Every structure is written in structure tokens, then in C-alpha cells.
Amino acid sequence: MxxxxxxxxxxxxxxxxxxxxxxxxxxxxxxxxxxxxxxxxxxxxxxxxxxxxxxxxxxxxxxxxxxxxxxxxxxxxxxxxxxxxxxxxxxxxxxxxxxxxxxxxxxxxxxGIGVYNLYPPTRNCLRTGCKYLRRHAGDQRVLEQPITTNAVYFSREHGPVPAVSHSLRCPQCHARYYPNYWIDSAGDSRTYYEGPTPTAIHVTTHVFIDDNVTANELCHQINKDKAYW
Ligand SMILES: [Zn+2]
Structure with missing residues (x-):
């Protein structure tokens, strides 16, 4: 350093x-x-x-x-x-x-930059059939077509702060990948990522909560929420 x-x-x-x-x-x-x-x-x-x-x-x-x-x-x-x-x-x-x-x-x-900027945990589609056939042959398809959504992030350390959530789409199967889960092209199947619980829980479209915020702290923070966006 x-x-x-x-x-x-x-x-x-x-x-x-x-x-x-x-x-x-x-x-x-x-x-x-x-x-x-x-x-x-x-x-x-x-x-x-x-x-x-x-x-x-x-x-x-x-x-x-x-x-x-x-x-x-x-x-x-x-x-x-x-x-x-x-x-x-x-x-x-x-x-x-x-x-x-x-x-x-x-x-x-x-x-368009938040205190927290949340992305999917993967740059590639997770479906086994979505692989490149020529360039990068065998690799999973890279996600594209980003969409950003403004949100509020309830953080234990800093209270409610502005955040930006990013989602991207697989060019082959058209599933869209969000920070906590992905949704298939028909929009009727939400799949949560495997692995440890994410540190930011996606509660509703525009709300994320730090996983270590207690219910009591959240009640206090909701009263302090400001209109950042
Ligand atoms: Zn795909």
C-alpha cells in the first residue's frame, strides 16, 4: 500500500x-x-x-x-x-x-451514482445452454443491456442512503439478472443465486436493506428517509 x-x-x-x-x-x-x-x-x-x-x-x-x-x-x-x-x-x-x-x-x-451501487454477482448467464459457439467458445454468454433503477439502501452504518441497482439481460435466453436473483424471459420465475446470503437484501424494487440492520433500527431509519432521487 x-x-x-x-x-x-x-x-x-x-x-x-x-x-x-x-x-x-x-x-x-x-x-x-x-x-x-x-x-x-x-x-x-x-x-x-x-x-x-x-x-x-x-x-x-x-x-x-x-x-x-x-x-x-x-x-x-x-x-x-x-x-x-x-x-x-x-x-x-x-x-x-x-x-x-x-x-x-x-x-x-x-x-446516477449511489452511495451503494448494486450489480448481479455474475457477468454471465447461468443457464447451461447459454454458451458462445465461436468467439469465446464454451464460455457462458456475457450479460448486456443494462438497466439502472434508483433505490434507497438502509444501511446500519450510514442510515438510509441513495443507491443504484443495476440489472442486465442475457442476449440468448433473455433472462434478466438483478443483484439478488434472476428472472426468466417470461417473467414468471424468480431464481435466487446460490451461495451465502447477500449483504444487501432486495426487499422491493426500490428498497435494499443491509442484512445486519435490526428491525428496531429499520423503524427509526424509515422515519429519517429522505427523497434523494
Ligand atoms: Zn441465457
Whole structure:
């Protein structure tokens, strides 16, 4: 980790335009946000691509520029400068500091980025018949046609906060995959994923609840729910 920080500082110092445009505090927030939002970056590109995206998605770039109070060109240049070290050296983190939460609420929501951004646990269709026959032969079909849904996430640590739920569709069988389950093309069969209980329980279309929130805490949080969307 400290090696990564030294590399990052060295790269920033090597670029006078960036070094003069961004404070250390903003640089630190940039790193925290990128590390936290890595899943959004991963989902923005093919699962067969393992290098960092060449460019930030438009909404993420605009959000970061606003949160860091820097221009879009500087934000773009900062990503170009640091993308390799951030992608390869710093693992994705689910820890949410108060500063990251505040930035996401204040600047992320308007760009379709929630404090929690929920995706299916798979990039591929789970049905045995949905395999590629030529390119990537034998691999399960990659999900596509994303749809986003704004939601509220009741979290034990941060209370009710805005979230974005992402669903994607199999191009072959047309099943749609949600964070907790998938639904077949006829829409009449909901299948929950195997494995451990998810940390975010999908209660209704627009509501997720952290699995460690107690009923008592939930009652208090519902009274504090704000209209973020
Ligand atoms: Zn399928």
C-alpha cells in the first residue's frame, strides 16, 4: 500500500499541471473514490478486458470533477496518469468513509451514482445452454443491456442512503439478472443465486436493506428517509 502511495505521489509530482491543480486532500479523495467505485469501472467494460478503462465513463468523470472541484480536463488527465497504479496496485474496497459518503450524496446522485451501487454477482448467464459457439467458445454468454433503477439502501452504518441497482439481460435466453436473483424471459420465475446470503437484501424494487440492520433500527431509519432521487 505504501509503495502504491509513493508511486502515486511520484507520478503526480512528475506532472506539474496536475501537481498544481489538485490539493493532497483532493488527491486522497480521488484515490478513495476510485477504489470504492472500481466495480462501476469494471462493469463499464468487457469482462474479457483486465486493464483499466482508457477513459472514465462520462458520469463518473463529471462526478469526480465536481467532488474534487477540478476541471474535466484535469480529471481526465489525472485518470490517465494514475489509472495503471490504481487499477493494478490497490484492491477494490467496500469501506465507506464519511467523506466518501458525503461526496456521493452531494455530487454522485445527480450523475446516477449511489452511495451503494448494486450489480448481479455474475457477468454471465447461468443457464447451461447459454454458451458462445465461436468467439469465446464454451464460455457462458456475457450479460448486456443494462438497466439502472434508483433505490434507497438502509444501511446500519450510514442510515438510509441513495443507491443504484443495476440489472442486465442475457442476449440468448433473455433472462434478466438483478443483484439478488434472476428472472426468466417470461417473467414468471424468480431464481435466487446460490451461495451465502447477500449483504444487501432486495426487499422491493426500490428498497435494499443491509442484512445486519435490526428491525428496531429499520423503524427509526424509515422515519429519517429522505427523497434523494
Ligand atoms: Zn441465457
Amino acid at each position: 505504501s509503495e502504491s502511495v509513493a508511486s502515486i505521489l511520484g507520478l503526480v509530482a512528475s506532472n506539474p499541471a496536475i501537481a498544481h491543480a489538485i490539493s493532497f486532500s483532493s488527491l486522497s479523495l480521488f484515490i478513495d473514490l476510485i477504489v470504492y467505485l472500481k466495480p462501476i469501472l469494471s462493469w463499464s467494460q468487457s469482462p474479457y478486458k483486465f486493464s483499466p478503462p482508457s477513459f472514465l465513463p462520462d458520469n463518473l468523470q463529471t462526478f469526480l470533477a465536481s467532488a474534487l472541484n477540478i476541471s474535466l480536463p484535469i480529471c481526465s488527465e489525472l485518470w490517465t496518469l494514475l489509472r495503471d497504479v490504481l487499477w493494478l496496485s490497490l484492491p477494490s474496497s467496500k469501506s465507506l468513509s464519511g467523506r466518501v459518503v458525503e461526496s456521493l450524496i452531494q455530487f454522485g446522485v445527480r450523475h
